[in-house]
Amino acid sequence: MPTALASLLLAAATAATPAARPGPAPALPRPKLVLAVAIDQFRYDYLPRFRSEYTGGLRRLLDQGAVFTQARFQHFPSVTAIGHSTYLSGALPAMSGIIGNDWYDRVTGGSVTSVSDPAEKIVGGAGEGASPRRMLVSTVGDELKIATASKSKVIGLSLKDRSAILPAGHMADLALWYDAQTGRFVSSTFYGPALPDWVTRFDEERKADAYGGATWKGGELPKEAGPALYGAVYGSPFGNDLLEALAERAVEAERLGQRGETDLLTLSFSSNDAVGHDKGPDSPEVRDISVRTDAALGRFFSYLDARIGMRNVLVTLTADHGVAPLPEVEAARRMPGGRLPAGSVRDAVQAALVQRFGEGQWVVSPSDHSIYVDRKLVAAKKLDLDQVQDAAKAAAEGLPHVLRAYTLHELLSGSVSDDPVGRALANSVSAQRTGDLELLLEPYWMFAATGTTHGSVFGYDMHVPVIFMGPGIRPGTYRRDITVNDVAPTLAEILGVETPSGAAGRVLDEVLAIR
Secondary structure, eight states: HHHHHHHHHHHHHHHOOOOOOOOOOOOOOOOOOEEEETTTTTOOHHHHHHHGOSSSSSHHHHSSSSSEEEEEEEEESHHHHHHHHHHOOOOOOHHHHHOOEEEETTTEEEEESSSEEEEEEESSSSEEEEEEEOOOOOOOOHHHHTTTTOOEEEEESSSHHHHHHHHHOTSSEEEEEEEEETEEEEEEEGOOOSHHHHHHHHHHTTGGGTTOEEEEEEEEOOOSSSSHHHHHTTTTHHHHHHHHHHHHHHHHHHHTSSSOOOOOEEEEOHHHHHHHHHHHSSHHHHHHHHHHHHHHHHHHHHHHHHHHHHHGEEEEEEEEEOOOOHHHHHHTOOOOOOOOOOOOHHHHHHHHHHHHOSSSSBOOSSSSEEOOOHHHHHTTTTOOHHHHHHHHHHHHTTTTTEEEEEEHHHHHHHSSSSSSSHHHHHTTOTTTTSSSSSEEEETEESSSSSOOOOSSSSSHHEHHHHEETTBBOEEEEEEEOOOOGGGHHHHHHHHTTOOOTTTTOOOOOGGGGOO
């Protein structure tokens, strides 16, 4: 009996003991610097296609990073501003408010860009300033600044204003972009009344002038300093080289990653987009700039290795969108596709609305993809706006090579097809900013008269790289489907900060190496 009694007492004691609770999640290594790289118009297939020629930064990322082979966007249109705002906010356009590079503003009756801001002025140049105020959500950089009481530094660099401003967020210390008229980097009064001294010194060195007469697969650049040369630098691999030199100077002058707090540097290479639009993804020029971008990244990694140690740098890389092949190349392949005259949809919708509702300038926006009607004219004629939108849709859907058209009231009510096309458009609707009619052309069709473009929901525009490398990352090749919206929550998890306010993605647990 003593044995049985002891067993009963042991069982009772065990039942009374509270179950052990799991402890806090193991900490992830905290980097000294987060480097968020975007390569404008860099399709995923540029990684495997040109891999044998990569020997620099892209090769290092492929060999040492966590490489996602099936990352896509889930919005429409696939353009620079949306891609860059998505990258470090994780938000869909419907939440971020960034619905395009530009759009028609119904309040002012004119077009605005994603970062235009009449309340600000350019610093280091002339003209209207820019800011992230049109973006409605936070970014990883904003959450990092909040978590560290602004001790962390956040800086955005690019040749394009929107590509420097949007990833860095609202609380960024500085955003710099390139003035192709002067060859200088400029900013906005949003970030301060004057450029930092180190930026002024960089500009005074006239580094863009050094590329006069330089050659690449696209030809020889103008020899004389001036706007012709500075524009050519932007549209060549040398624009990326110039940006890389600026990034080195920023790390040195601002002591990024060297101050005891985690800092964030966003770096967007824009020249790839200019070359891709002009020559197309199958061109020797795109191959050349891709290989040279690899070299530029390699130089920057080597610089960071010497200055901070790459073991202390967390790198992410993606693209803001892809690009369609040239229609002429597709024709030679016996593939579908072609070019439509610019204005053809807009003109057809205008004519149909005149025929149905009477004279007036019904269409007030310049875009063929996004049609805005004159709401004042609709009200003056005492018409139902939904009926006017429906009439515009009927006119557009009757045109050759229009795959899908949705009215604003359909998008807002969720009356769209439950497929990738419908979901992408629904993910991107804003009651205040979206056009009255949004339309998508058939695959490989475009309004561009020359060169090529992007903006669709098809794989060639939506499939981009996503790579992580650095402390806390488990290297390897990951073939599961993810979205670019997953990058921001994953970075927030690594940094131990709040997830950005509009993030629609998930934490990519599979790449996190617990310490």
